[in-house]
Amino acid sequence: MQKLIVANWKANKNLVASEHFLNNFPKELAEKLRQNSSQRVLIAPPYPVLGQMQRLIKHQALPIELAVQDLSAFGAGAFTGEVAAENLEFLGVKMAILGHSERRRLLKESSQLISDKIRQALIVDMEVLLCVDEDNFIEQAKLLTSTERSLIKVAYEPLKAIGSGQALQAEAVGQFFTQLRAFFPENQLLYGGSVKANNIQDFLKISDGVLIGGASLQLETFVPLLQNCLL
Ligand code: PGA
Numbered sequence: 001m002q003k004l005i006v007a008n009w010k011a012n013k014n015l016v017a018s019e020h021f022l023n024n025f026p027k028e029l030a031e032k033l034r035q036n037s038s039q040r041v042l043i044a045p046p047y048p049v050l051g052q053m054q055r056l057i058k059h060q061a062l063p064i065e066l067a068v069q070d071l072s073a074f075g076a077g078a079f080t081g082e083v084a085a086e087n088l089e090f091l092g093v094k095m096a097i098l099g100h101s102e103r104r105r106l107l108k109e110s111s112q113l114i115s116d117k118i119r120q121a122l123i124v125d126m127e128v129l130l131c132v133d134e135d136n137f138i139e140q141a142k143l144l145t146s147t148e149r150s151l152i153k154v155a156y157e158p159l160k161a162i163g164s165g166q167a168l169q170a171e172a173v174g175q176f177f178t179q180l181r182a183f184f185p186e187n188q189l190l191y192g193g194s195v196k197a198n199n200i201q202d203f204l205k206i207s208d209g210v211l212i213g214g215a216s217l218q219l220e221t222f223v224p225l226l227q228n229c230l231l
Contacts, residue, residue, distance in 0.1 A: 004153070004190060004209030005229060006129060007043040007216030008069060008097060018049040022056040024219055025064075032230055033063040039209075039229050042067045042095055043216070047083055050091045067095040067129070070103060073116035075123070085124045095127040097211070099140065101159055111136055115143040118152060128152040129190065129211065133159055134176070141183035153188040154180060155211045161193025163213060168193060170202040177207070197224035204229060 013021070033041060044067035045053055057064050072082035085096070098121065099114040114130070121128045130152050132140055141149060156176050161168050173191045180189055191203045192211030203210050215221040 001188065001208060002037065003039045003204050003229065004129075004188065005039055005041045005226065006067060006095070006097065006155075006190070006192075006209065006211045007041070007222065008100070008192075008211060008213050009043065009045045009217060010069065010102070010213060011046055012217055013045060013049065015049050015052055018045055018053055019056065021219060022053065022060065022062060022064075025060075025062060026219075026223060029223060029226060030060070030062055033226065034061075036230055040065060041226065044069045044095075044097055050088070050093065054092050065094045066092055067097060068093050069097050069100065071096045071098065071117045071121055071126075073113055073120060075120060085120045085126055088126070089124055093126065095129055096121045097129045097131065097155075099131045099136075101131060101133060101157055101162060104136065111140040111143050114140065115148075118144065118148060122148060122151055129155055131155045131157045131192065131211070132180075133157055137180060137183070149184060150186065152184075153190060153208070154184050155190040155192045156180065157192040157211065163194070165194050167195060167199050167203075170199075170206050173203065174206045195225070197221065197228050200225050200228050201231065 042065045072079060072084045074082060076084040076086040098117050103109045118128050158168050177189050188208035190209040190211055191207045195203060195210045195212045196215045215225055
């Protein structure tokens with residue numbers, strides 16, 4: 001199965017910075033990624049740059065797909081300020097990262113709200129990467145139907161590892177996956193939290209992919225990380 005390399009840019013990068021990133025993406029690495037189908041690379045930028053990123057990726061035939069960091073729990077319609085899954089279809093967005101701990105914590109998103117968002121993504125056949133940790137995975141899983149559960153990918157994101165530079169040990173991640181398997185027996189399971197070039201291989205050995213924040217923001221750190229996936 002293909003390994004997923006999902007970059008979450010969070011609320012970073014304006015149009016100029018995003019263009020710079022794609023325009024300077026090394027051609028040789030792009031070619032290697034195109035030829036090696038054992039991984040998929042996705043970037044979730046802020047909404048305002050999605051359109052331009054889509055154009056540049058297409059123009060340069062970059063082996064990068066687009067994701068979003070959130071979605072509305074409602075469909076298209078009179079929901080001021082929301083971005084509905086249907087609004088994103090024409091931008092070629094393939095995946096929605098939902099339930100990130102920053103949204104659960106800072107925006108008080110509940111597991112119920114997140115399951116409503118998952119439903120909206122699935123209606124338009126958008127892939128879902130659900131983020132969970134020790135404190136919420138059981139509650140979150142129970143709010144989904146077995147069909148919904150079977151359709152999503154799940155990222156284990158331990159709070160203490162996010163943005164701290166202190167990734168979990170791969171062994172501890174593997175142990176948590178055993179617990180996740182009770183609810184997500186066949187799903188692709190990813191790990192996120194301080195993934196970098198020097199530890200990505202450890203996590204790819206025990207998981208179906210990684211969710212990367214900080215190390216995905218600059219080519220100086222993202223390129224070596226991708227190169228190490230190809231080893
Ligand atoms: P980090 O972020 O790689 O900067 O720890 C991970 C995440 O928030 O998904």
